[in-house]
Amino acid sequence: MISLAGRDILHSWGKFVLTGIGLGLLIGVTLTMADVYRGMVDDARTLQNNSGADLWVVQQDTQGPHAESSSLRDDAVRGVLGLPGVARAASVTYLTMQVQRAAAGGVASARGSEDDVRAMVVGFELGQPPEPDYLVAGRHITRSHNEAIADVRTGFALGERIRRHDYTVVGLTRRMVSSGGDPMVFIPLKDAQEAKFLKDNDAIVNERARTAANPSLNRPGVPGLLEAIQASQANNRNVNAILVQVQPGTDVESVAEPMRRWKHLEAFTREQMEEILVVKLIATSAKQIGMFLVILAIVSAAIVAFIIYTMTLGKIREIAVLKLIGTRNRTIAGMILQQALGLGLIGFVVGKISATVWAPVFPKYVLLETGDAVRGLVAVMVICALASTLAIRIALKVDPAEAIGG
Amino acid sequence: MSELGIRIEHLRKRYGEGNTAVAALKDVNMTVAPGEVIGLIGPSGSGKSTLLKCLGAVVEPTGGRMVLRGETIYDDGWKIPDLRTLRRDSIGFVFQAPYLIPFLDVTDNVALLPMLAGPPNGEARQRARDLLAALDVAHRAQAQPSELSGGEQQRVSIARALANRPPVILADEPTAPLDSERALAVMRILNQMAMQYHTAIIVVTHDEKFIPTFKRLYQIRDGSTHEEAGEGRSL
Numbered sequence: 001m002i003s004l005a006g007r008d009i010l011h012s013w014g015k016f017v018l019t020g021i022g023l024g025l026l027i028g029v030t031l032t033m034a035d036v037y038r039g040m041v042d043d044a045r046t047l048q049n050n051s052g053a054d055l056w057v058v059q060q061d062t063q064g065p066h067a068e069s070s071s072l073r074d075d076a077v078r079g080v081l082g083l084p085g086v087a088r089a090a091s092v093t094y095l096t097m098q099v100q101r102a103a104a105g106g107v108a109s110a111r112g113s114e115d116d117v118r119a120m121v122v123g124f125e126l127g128q129p130p131e132p133d134y135l136v137a138g139r140h141i142t143r144s145h146n147e148a149i150a151d152v153r154t155g156f157a158l159g160e161r162i163r164r165h166d167y168t169v170v171g172l173t174r175r176m177v178s179s180g181g182d183p184m185v186f187i188p189l190k191d192a193q194e195a196k197f198l199k200d201n202d203a204i205v206n207e208r209a210r211t212a213a214n215p216s217l218n219r220p221g222v223p224g225l226l227e228a229i230q231a232s233q234a235n236n237r238n239v240n241a242i243l244v245q246v247q248p249g250t251d252v253e254s255v256a257e258p259m260r261r262w263k264h265l266e267a268f269t270r271e272q273m274e275e276i277l278v279v280k281l282i283a284t285s286a287k288q289i290g291m292f293l294v295i296l297a298i299v300s301a302a303i304v305a306f307i308i309y310t311m312t313l314g315k316i317r318e319i320a321v322l323k324l325i326g327t328r329n330r331t332i333a334g335m336i337l338q339q340a341l342g343l344g345l346i347g348f349v350v351g352k353i354s355a356t357v358w359a360p361v362f363p364k365y366v367l368l369e370t371g372d373a374v375r376g377l378v379a380v381m382v383i384c385a386l387a388s389t390l391a392i393r394i395a396l397k398v399d400p401a402e403a404i405g406g
Numbered sequence: 407m408s409e410l411g412i413r414i415e416h417l418r419k420r421y422g423e424g425n426t427a428v429a430a431l432k433d434v435n436m437t438v439a440p441g442e443v444i445g446l447i448g449p450s451g452s453g454k455s456t457l458l459k460c461l462g463a464v465v466e467p468t469g470g471r472m473v474l475r476g477e478t479i480y481d482d483g484w485k486i487p488d489l490r491t492l493r494r495d496s497i498g499f500v501f502q503a504p505y506l507i508p509f510l511d512v513t514d515n516v517a518l519l520p521m522l523a524g525p526p527n528g529e530a531r532q533r534a535r536d537l538l539a540a541l542d543v544a545h546r547a548q549a550q551p552s553e554l555s556g557g558e559q560q561r562v563s564i565a566r567a568l569a570n571r572p573p574v575i576l577a578d579e580p581t582a583p584l585d586s587e588r589a590l591a592v593m594r595i596l597n598q599m600a601m602q603y604h605t606a607i608i609v610v611t612h613d614e615k616f617i618p619t620f621k622r623l624y625q626i627r628d629g630s631t632h633e634e635a636g637e638g639r640s641l
Contacts, residue, residue: 001521002514004507011509011550321505324464325519325566326494400493401464403505404455404578 004322004331005338008315019307020343024350026303030296031355031368031376037282037289038367044179044277048270052129053243054252056268057089057259063276064268065094065240066179072265074193074239079263085250090128091239093192095121096178099154099185102161117154119185120178123192129243132186138171144188151176151183165195179277181364193236207233297383304347305387308340312391316398323400333392337385344384348377410475411439411606412461412574417470417480419456419629430456431467432629438606440573443597445617445636446610448626454610455578457626461608462497462576463489475573494522498567498575498605500596502582504559506551512538512562513547519569530569537565540602541595557588564595568603575599577609581616593619 009016047066057080059070072091080089098116124131126141132149138158141147149171150156156169167187176184187195199207208230212218218226244267246255256267268276312319319332352373359366419431430453438444448454459465460472463479472480474496479486486492506515513534520530538544541561546554554562560580567575577596581589593609593616600607609620617623620636 002510002518002527004509007514008509317505318507321501321507323490324462324493324499326490326522328490328522331522399464401459401462403499403501404459404462404464 004335020346021350023347027347027351028354033292035366035368039365040282042367043177043181054246055244056273057242058266060264070240071238074237077242085246085255087247088245090125093123093240095196100163102163118182120182121185123189125189132173135171136174149186153183179281301383301387304384308388308391319395319398320403324403336392337388340384340388344380348380413437413473415471418468420468434631440604441600443600443607445620445623452626453629463493496572498572500567500577500580502579504563516565516569541565560592575607
C-alpha cells in the first residue's frame with residue numbers, strides 16, 4: 001500500500017515545509033526556554049562544583065551568601081580548621097557589582113560606562129578554594145594585592161586593568177559563574193574585603209571628623225583611643241562564608257554537626273547547598289519558564305491542530321472519494337495522523353537547529369541537553385498526534401455520498 | 407436476464423419521518439446485464455442522485471431489494487454488513503468531474519483501488535498500466551492529474567472505476583464537463599469497456615445527443631422508474 005500521507009506531502013512539499021519552518025521556529029523558542037532553565041541549573045551547579053567545597057560554613061540561621069546576607073569574622077576559619085576531619089578551610093567573600101575597565105592611566109569614571117560588566121567578584125585566599133584550577137590563558141594570582149583572574153565572558157583581556165581598585169587581569173578562566181549566571185572575577189581576599197566596604201576619600205574624612213567630635217569616642221586622657229577606633233572603622237574583617245574540604249573517607253555530616261553545635265555557625269553539605277542553589281534560588285524563574293513552556297505547548301498544539309484541520313478541510317472531496325471507493329477509515333485517519341507527525345518532525349528539526357544556532361547569542365548560558373531534545377521530540381509528536389484528532393474526527397464524518405453530489 | 411448483473415426490485419427511499427418525510431424513491435425497478443450500458447434519465451429532483459447513492463451503497467434504501475452479481479445487498483431493511491468492501495470490490499464510480507486524487511500520479515490513482523483490495527503494489531500497478539493502455543492514456547502514466555486534459559482525466563477515472571473489475575459501474579454524467587468530441591470518446595470507451603470486461607454500466611445523463619445511443623433507458627419520474635427501449639444508435 002502506498003503512503004497517502006507521504007504522497008500528499010511530496011505533492012505540496014513547499015507549503016508543507018514552509019508551514020513546518022513556521023512551526024519549527026515556535027518549537028525552537030519552546031526548546032530554548034527549556035534550555036535557558038537548564039543553563040540556570042547548570043550555572044548553579046557549576047558555582048558549587050567550582051568551589052570545590054564539601055561543606056559551606058555560613059552565618060548562623062542563614063542559608064549562605066548566595067541566598068541571603070551572611071557575615072562571619074575572618075578568624076572563624078581558624079576554629080573550623082581545628083575541627084576533626086577538616087582537611088582544608090578557607091574564607092571567601094562574594095560581591096556582585098559593576099566592574100569597570102580602567103581608562104588609559106588607570107582612571108575610570110565612577111558613573112560607569114558602556115564597558116561596565118556585571119560580575120560576581122570573589123575574594124579568596126591564595127592557593128585555597130575556590131581558586132579556579134583551570135586557566136585558559138595567563139597565570140594564577142601570585143601577589144596578595146591588585147591582581148585578578150576573570151572569566152572569559154567578562155570580555156576582559158590579559159593585562160587589562162579594571163576597577164574599583166586598580167586590578168590587573170593576570171589570568172582568564174572559563175565557566176566560572178554566579179548562580180545568576182554573572183561571570184566571576186577572582187581577587188585576593190584582602191582586596192575583596194576592602195572593596196566590599198570601600199569608601200571614597202571624602203567619606204573617610206567626614207567619618208573621622210564625626211568620630212573625633214563624639215565625646216564618648218574621643219575622651220580626654222585616653223590617648224590612642226580615637227586612633228584605635230578610626231583604625232577599626234577603616235578595616236573590614238568580615239567574610240561571607242568558609243569553604244571546607246574534609247579528609248578523605250570522613251563523613252561530611254559528622255564534621256558539620258560540631259560546627260553547628262559549638263561554633264554557632266551554619267554548615268551545609270553539597271546536597272543541602274545544591275538544594276538551595278538549584279531549587280530555592282531559581283524556583284521563581286523555573287516556575288516562570290514552566291508557565292512559558294505550558295503556554296508555548298498549548299499554542300503549538302493549537303497551531304498544529306489548526307494547520308492539520310485546514311489541510312483536511314481542503315481535502316474533503318478527496319476524502320469523500322477515498323471513502324466511496326472503499327478506503328478504510330483507519331487508512332484515512334492514518335494519513336492525517338502521519339501528516340501531523342510529519343509536520344511535527346519537520347518542526348522539531350527546524351526548532352532544534354534554530355535553538356542550537358541562536359543559543360550562543362544569549363547573554364547567559366543556554367544548555368542544550370540531548371535528553372531534553374528527546375523529551376521535546378516525544379512531546380512534539382504527542383502534541384501533533386493529539387492535535388490531529390480534530391481533523392481526523394472531521395474526516396471520519398465525511399459522507400462518501402458527498403463524492404456523488406446531488 | 408443474467409443474474410450476474412444488477413437487479414433492483416421495488417426499491418424505496420424516504421428521507422425524514424412523519425409529516426416532514428419525503429419519498430425520494432417510491433418504486434424503482436431495474437435490471438442491467440453484464441456488458442450492458444443503460445441510460446438513466448430524468449428531470450432535476452426526480453431522484454436520480456438518490457438512486458445512484460442507493461446503487462452505490464452509500465445510502466441505505468428504506469425498502470425493496472437489490473441484487474448484485476447474484477448476491478442480495480438490500481432486502482427490505484436488511485443489508486449486507488460490509489458495504490465498504492462491496493463498494494471497493496464490486497462497484498466502480500465515474501463522476502461528473504473526474505475527482506482524481508491530486509497527490510497521486512495517474513498510475514497510482516488507478517492502482518489505489520487494487521492496492522486497497524490487497525494485491526501487492528507491483529501487481530496493482532501492472533493492472534493499472536494495462537487499463538491505462540486500454541484507455542489510450544498509457545503515455546500519461548507518470549503525470550500528475552493536474553497535468554492532464556479534461557478528457558484524459560475522465561479516461562483515467564474510468565480506468566480507476568474498472569481497476570477492481572467490478573460487475574457494475576455507476577457513471578454520473580461523465581460527459582458533462584467535456585466538449586462534444588471528448589464526450590463522444592468517453593461514451594465510446596464506456597461501451598467498449600462494458601463489452602470487454604462484461605461490466606454493467608449505468609450512465610446518468612442529460613445529454614440529449616447520447617440518449618439515442620442507449621439500447622435501453624430508464625426514465626425516472628417522481629421517484630419511479632419507467633423502462634424505455636432506446637434507439638441503440640451507434641456512437
